[in-house]
Amino acid sequence: MKIFKKIIFYFFLLIILTFGGLFIWQPYLMRVLYYRQPDSVTYKAFPQDVSHKSNSIFHFIRSPKLRNDIDTLHVLDGNNQSIPFKDYFKNGKLNAFLVIRNDSILYEKYSSGYSDSTLTTIFSGAKSLVSIMLGEALADGSIKNLNDQVTQYIPELKFNPAFNNITLKNLLDMKSGLEFQDALGGVVQAFFSDEAKYYYTHDMKTELMKVKLVNKPGTVWKYKSIDPILLGWVMEKATGKSVAQYFEEKIWRNIGTEYNSTWGLDHPNGLANTASRFQVTAIDFAKIGRLYLNKGKYNNKQIVSESWVNQSINIGTEKPASSKGWQKSAHHYLWWIPQEGENGDYAAEGMLGQRLYIDPKTNTIIVQFADHGAGNYPYRKISRYLAGLPFIYPAKINHRAHWVFTEKKESCFFSFVLFLCELCGKKLKLIEK
Secondary structure: OHHHHHHHHHHHHHHHHHHHHHHHHOOHHHHHHHHOOOOOOHHHHOOEEEEOOOOOOOOOEEOOOOOOHHHHOEEEOOOOOEEEHHHHHHHOOEEEEEEEEOOEEEEEEEOOOOOOOOOEEOOOHHHHHHHHHHHHHHHOOOOOOOOOEHHHOOHHHHHOHHHOOOEHHHHHOOOOOEOOOOOOOOHHHHHOOHHHHHHHOOOHHHHHHOOOEOOOOOOOOOOOOHHHHHHHHHHHHHHOOOHHHHHHHHOHHHOOOOOOEEEEEOOOOOOEOOOOOEEEOHHHHHHHHHHHHOOOEEOOEEOOOHHHHHHHHOOOOOOOOOOEOOOOEEEEOOEEEOOOOOOOOEEEEEOOOEEEEEEOOOOEEEEEEEOOOOOOOOHHHHHHHHOOOOOOOOOOOOOOOOOOOOOOOOOHHHHHHHHHHHHOOOOOOOOOO
C-alpha cells in the first residue's frame, strides 16, 4: 500500500512539475487556467484602446409604453423546444434584448445590473466590424486591392514562408490555409487550443510569426480567429493608425454613438484582438445595424460605401463554404448570411449568444447580449411577427455548439485537478451532498 501511495505521489508530482515548466514556457496558459471560458467582463483583465463617441448623439424613438407581447411569443430554443420568449430569455441567461423597427424601440428587456448602456464584449461579433473597416480602407486607398498579398502590408511575415501566397481576400474569406486548433473536444483540447492562445496571449504578433500552413490559400474554409487578427494588423500597417483610432475616425464618431467603445489589446500599445475583444453598449451596437440597414448612410452622408455593404451582405452566385443552423447561415465577408427560406437578413454573431441581427425586409434591428445563449435563431420570427408577416420554421432544425473550458462557478484549483484527471484518462466523480 505504501509503494502504491508513493507511485501516486511521484506521478502527480511529475505532472505538477511538468506543467510548472509549461507555465513558465507559455505564461498565457496560467491565464487560460484562471479565466477559463471568457465572459462578458473578462476584457477588463486586458489593456483597452478607446474609440471615442460621437459629438452629436442619435436617439432612437422610445415609446412611452413598450410592447410586452414578445414575452409570450413562442420561439424554439437550442433543444428545438417551443417556449415563450420570457423563458428563452431566462434559460439563455440573456443580459439584454433590444428590438428596434423603423428607428423606434419596440421591445427591450435586461437582466439585473444591465441596461442599454452597459459595456459588454461581443466576442466574434467584432469580426464583422473588421469587415466594415476593411471596406473603408479600400475606399480611402489605404489598401489597394483585396488580392494584395498580406506580406505587402506586413513585411515581417516574409520570414515565415506560410504567408508567401496569402491574400487579403483569403483572410476575409477565412480561407488563409493557416493552421488553427479550435477549442472543441474537451477540457484538454480547449486548454491547449489556438482559440485560447490567441485570446489570452500577451504577444499575438510573436504567435502569428510561428504559425504553419496546412492548406493551399483560398481552397479550404475554416472558422478561426487568426485571419481577422491579421486583417487588423494589416489595417494598422496600411493606415498608420491603431484599430481603435481608425474605427473611431471612420465609423464610431460618425454614426451618432452615445458611448465610447473599446478594443482589447494583447499588451499596452500592442495589437488589438480584432477577432473577439471589442466592447460596446447595446444601444450603440444597434447603430452599426442601422448604418448597414441604411446601406452605409447616416444623416444622408455615406459613411461606408454602399457597394461594400452590398458585397458584404449578399453572397450572390457564390457557393457557400459554410452552413450553420436551420437557417443555413453562410459566413461571408465576416458576416453570417442565412440562406434558408425567404432570406435577406444577416447578423454579426459572437460566442455565448452575442448578436446583432438586421432584417431589411422589416426594417428591424435586434441586439442580444448573453452569458450563455439559449440557442437556435428566434430573431427572424420576432422581426416578422412585429411586422405582421407570417413565419414558419423549416422541418429540420440544427443548432451550433460553442467552445467551453469549465464552468465559471468552479474554483481554479478544482479546474486544475479536473484537467489533470482528464489528461491522465481518469474521471473525477463528484458526489453532491
